[in-house]
Amino acid sequence: MSALEWIGSLLVFAGIPFIFLGTLGLLRFPDVYTRLHALAKSDNVGLGLVCIGLGVQSGSVALLLKLVLIWVLMLIASATAAGLIARTALARGLRPWGT
Amino acid sequence: MALVVLAFDLLLAAALIWLAWQATRAADLFHAVVSFIVFGLLMALAWVRLEAPDVALAEAAIGAGATGALLLSALDRLARRPRRHAPLYEPGTAWGFWLPAGSALLAMLTLAAWNLPAPGLGNEILASLSASGVEHAVTAVLLNFRALDTLLEIGVLLLAAVVIWALGQAPPPLVPSMPSPALPALGRLLFPIFVLVAAYLLWRGSHGPGGAFPAGAVFGAGGILMLLAGARPWIRSSEHGPWRLILSLGMAVLLAAGVAGTLSGQDFFQYPKGTAASFILVLEVAAGLSIALLIFALYLRGKPREHGSWGAAE
Numbered sequence: 001m002s003a004l005e006w007i008g009s010l011l012v013f014a015g016i017p018f019i020f021l022g023t024l025g026l027l028r029f030p031d032v033y034t035r036l037h038a039l040a041k042s043d044n045v046g047l048g049l050v051c052i053g054l055g056v057q058s059g060s061v062a063l064l065l066k067l068v069l070i071w072v073l074m075l076i077a078s079a080t081a082a083g084l085i086a087r088t089a090l091a092r093g094l095r096p097w098g099t
Numbered sequence: 100m101a102l103v104v105l106a107f108d109l110l111l112a113a114a115l116i117w118l119a120w121q122a123t124r125a126a127d128l129f130h131a132v133v134s135f136i137v138f139g140l141l142m143a144l145a146w147v148r149l150e151a152p153d154v155a156l157a158e159a160a161i162g163a164g165a166t167g168a169l170l171l172s173a174l175d176r177l178a179r180r181p182r183r184h185a186p187l188y189e190p191g192t193a194w195g196f197w198l199p200a201g202s203a204l205l206a207m208l209t210l211a212a213w214n215l216p217a218p219g220l221g222n223e224i225l226a227s228l229s230a231s232g233v234e235h236a237v238t239a240v241l242l243n244f245r246a247l248d249t250l251l252e253i254g255v256l257l258l259a260a261v262v263i264w265a266l267g268q269a270p271p272p273l274v275p276s277m278p279s280p281a282l283p284a285l286g287r288l289l290f291p292i293f294v295l296v297a298a299y300l301l302w303r304g305s306h307g308p309g310g311a312f313p314a315g316a317v318f319g320a321g322g323i324l325m326l327l328a329g330a331r332p333w334i335r336s337s338e339h340g341p342w343r344l345i346l347s348l349g350m351a352v353l354l355a356a357g358v359a360g361t362l363s364g365q366d367f368f369q370y371p372k373g374t375a376a377s378f379i380l381v382l383e384v385a386a387g388l389s390i391a392l393l394i395f396a397l398y399l400r401g402k403p404r405e406h407g408s409w410g411a412a413e
Contacts, residue, residue: 073292080285091277 008057015049018042031097032089040082044075108148115141128177132170139163152308153237156300160316165394168323172400176270232375234306241310242379242386246368249311250353253386253393257350260396269401278329286328293321301387305376311349311383315390322395342403346396349389356382 025038051071055064118141121134139162146155224236224244231239241249297318304310356378360369370378 073289076285076288080279080281083279083281087277087279 004059005057008053008055011049011053011056013053015046015053018046018049020046022046032094033086033096036082036086040078044071044078047071047074111141111145111148115145128174132167132174135170136163136167139167153310153313156308156313157316160313160320161394164320165316165323165398168320169398172398176400230375232370232377232379233304235304235308235310237308238304238310238379238383241312242382243368243370243375246353246357246382249382249386250350250357253349253353253389256390256393256397257347260346260393263397263400264402267401269399269403283328283330286325286330290321290325293317293324297321297387297391301383304383305379311386311390314387316394318387318391319394319398322391323398326395326398342392345388345392347389349386349393352385353382 019042022039022042025042026035029035029038048071051067052064055067058064115138118134118138122131122138125131125134139158142162143155143159146152146158221236224240227244228234228236228239231243233239233243297314300309300314300317301311302309304314356370357368360371361367363371365371
């Protein structure tokens with residue numbers, strides 16, 4: 001395996017725990033706000049590492065840039081979606097856990 | 100490695116069956132709709148595994164994206180009625196119907212698959228690809244060899260939009276109970292990217308997976324996002340003229356291309372020699388625009404209102 005493939009695999013494997021822990025948080029956290037917190041932050045770090053890792057592995061700059069673009073779009077979309085879900089939950093009278 | 104891939108495929112197939120079950124049988128309609136959207140996304144993944152990226156694109160854009168948005172908006176309309184928590188079917192009679200009906204369907208599908216000509220039509224299509232005007236087999240089938248099917252598909256979409264508009268006035272657009280400044284900002288930021296991706300998919304159709312249907316679905320989804328973000332600019336019934344023209348543009352241009360062949364003494368949808376590429380380009384653009392606006396028109400849930408009659412919602 002070439003150096004690029006090693007670096008790519010390392011990045012992908014580094015991303016997996018973030019996605020795993022984000023999913024664990026989604027399943028185990030007590031209310032919608034803490035779950036959003038776990039999912040929107042942790043999963044996006046994981047996705048970024050996986051995207052960059054796959055891009056590095058592919059050895060093509062164009063492909064790397066496309067994957068990074070997908071990640072940036074996901075960051076924007078998931079931040080907005082998480083905010084919308086939290087606002088809707090608040091408007092419906094769901095109280096944050098522990099208050 | 101092959102074992103990992105097989106395990107992944109089996110997991111995907113099992114998840115699809117489970118989600119299909121959830122989408123049809125869940126007592127809570129919201130649960131059912133979310134299951135349907137996830138089903139669409141996993142189905143797109145299944146198409147990728149079957150090496151059919153064109154179908155995957157269309158499935159993700161139309162099956163999960165546009166249809167999901169339609170179902171969620173329909174759910175919002177239903178929400179004002181009392182909720183139904185009972186199963187949609189009586190379990191006893193449902194089993195009596197679904198078990199024989201499902202077995203019969205499965206048997207017929209197996210029989211049909213068994214009787215398919217062994218290598219399929221793939222080789223014939225590849226052999227005549229050079230005469231089709233495009234380099235991508237799927238686009239060649241959709242807009243040249245079987246353009247009639249595409250004409251009928253757009254006809255179905257147009258018919259659906261006409262029926263929905265005939266059902267009544269569009270309800271006031273959704274307004275979040277706690278408006279977020281992030282959503283309009285997202286709409287403004289992403290709409291140019293939606294246009295760019297749609298144009299890219301349309302252009303890509305000539306030589307790779309893409310074409311009018313995914314491009315139209317992406318463009319239509321961009322319009323839906325703008326509508327959700329609070330944009331109300333040009334959908335007024337007093338400005339119906341150009342709006343209606345573009346809605347029927349795809350159908351009209353496809354029909355014209357078909358009839359042009361007949362009028363010049365050839366077969367229906369037989370393009371004059373050497374002009375197939377330009378014919379397909381025009382058809383792609385017209386069909387893509389129409390599909391985008393048709394999906395958007397479906398999402399309006401009714402005939403657009405007169406200027407300003409949305410009133411307090413604005």
